Amino acid sequence: MATSDLIQISSEIQTCAGLLLKFFSASLEQRLEDYGVPMSGLQYAVLRMVQPEALTISTLSQRLGLDPSALVRMIDSLERKGLVKRGVDPHDRRRNPIEITKNGMRLLAAVPVVSETDPTFRAVRSLGPASAAQLRDLLIQVIEEFPEGKLVSQLMSGHTRTEARPPAARGRS
């Protein structure tokens, strides 16, 4: 295969990634609005990131690749909605770890990243389980080739490669 082929393919992958993200975001934001708590996909991402553990704005900004100042108003907005609260670090009073609230957890439970009924899920399901997993693995492989892509595991909480996934019980079928 010629280099120009690979360049063409790279370009197409780029276009597809953009489209996919657009579709995904649209359906997620629609469901958030339907739930009665409209917010951007990024705000939702922050909410998910602080679910397993409280994170400071510094940490969040590093993981999201954004300036800390850009997060202040976003956190304000989430706090106004009662979904998170600024906590206190007794060991370092400069830090205000962002904690998720009961309301925040309720929202995450009610509005999953991907719902069974939305176009995103239907599109991925139509690939079949094997192709879907393969697509995910290929995407991760590409991302890990980027210097900034090493922290992908931090963003995909609970992620394990297909072949390494334990055969534990996994909810309803």
Place this chain on the structure above:
Amino acid sequence: MATSDLIQISSEIQTCAGLLLKFFSASLEQRLEDYGVPMSGLQYAVLRMVQPEALTISTLSQRLGLDPSALVRMIDSLERKGLVKRGVDPHDRRRNPIEITKNGMRLLAAVPVVSETDPTFRAVRSLGPASAAQLRDLLIQVIEEFPEGKLVSQLMSGHTRTEARPPAARGRS
């Protein structure tokens, strides 16, 4: 495979698409800046769209999923840079098909979507040709499952599926 597995995979694909797009855009915009004509990835996308044929703002806005008014200033900016010009449709004087200029074509030739030297290309190349093509095909398959995804072929000029690609001469290796 359980439904919850597919939902998890869908969510991971979503995260990956977002990261990938971010990395891709960053390297493209860096190269545009190095070339001396800084612009957003979207402006560059518009430039590419009007390369094969002049398109009206209406058509561009439909294909990009943006409001026409959002494109006016973007086109202004491209016109100020001398990369496109507003043309005239003799059959319908309301229309101003956006034409690419010599300078615009020169830029597209000098700054390809994906360069051989940038992280995007290296990441995709490291997959190997077969996996790269497969990734592209899986992405297209997913996108075509979305109602809005039918026009993907319009956005990927010259795209053909791997198995349908003619074995014609394809430049240097």
Place this chain on the structure above:
DNA sequence: TATTGTTATACTCTATAACTATA
């Protein structure tokens, strides 16, 4: 000195609504 969170500010992106010219 360095770091955390913050404010003020400016710029980009995008949509809505209203308008003009043309069909």
Place this chain on the structure above:
DNA sequence: TATAGTTATAGAGTATAACAATA
């Protein structure tokens, strides 16, 4: 009446610079 392009405008998102509190 409907469509193409435009303007004015408002809101979100994001970065830079400067700052206070804390380490």
